[in-house]
Amino acid sequence: MSNQGQGCCAPLSEEPLAKEQAEEMATVFKALGDPVRLRLFSMIASGPSGEVCVCDLTPAFDLSQPTISHHLKLLRQAGLVDSERRGTWVYYRSRPETTDRMAALLASVSADRASAS
Template identity: 75%
Template sequence: MSKQELVVLGRPDGCCGGLSSAPLDEEQAADLARVFKALGDPVRLRLLSMIASREGGEVCVCELTPAFDLSQPTISHHLKLLRQAGLVDCERRGTWVYYWALPAALERLAALLRVPQAVAPTA
């Protein structure tokens, strides 16, 4: 399991029972806070959405940059933070960098936030 995956999981043992299964310890909370901080910025949230929704599963940074009124270095910084949070990965091909979302990381994050529906008491 990569370090990126550990950040998203927030748990070194790979278990992701969800927030409702047990309280987070300090390390888990710190790891997850980095992920939520990455997602808490509107530009990074849009970038993740653009990458994750891309048909074919990957997108060139050259296609992401024009969607924003920001410089290319600023976009690259935001993408770096998404990579560090373990939400996307990338590969350089010639002069361009291609990004793709990490579905397993997004699924683990969704599972962490999922709260099972309580069973209604019977009358």
């Protein structure tokens, strides 16, 4: 099914991303791979006070409240945001560690690309 070792091109040195690490990172990318979640995350991450109340997120979309809640849950499970209840309301804030990891991965790609030229 392939011609490895027949001179097509140099064999890959090594997969730069191991299977397990790819699985983990893909979860994070997938979480941002939906327009609603991306906007939600964007609103949370750029909240003026570093956090945003769910009561301000929900009415910003033409979607039901449970749907927004579901999307927030996925963002939380991906490690992109954290939530805290204060009294009646729940506040979400971003977790820059996760964002930074993604940015670093993308930057390393560009770096590899640059060093190869």
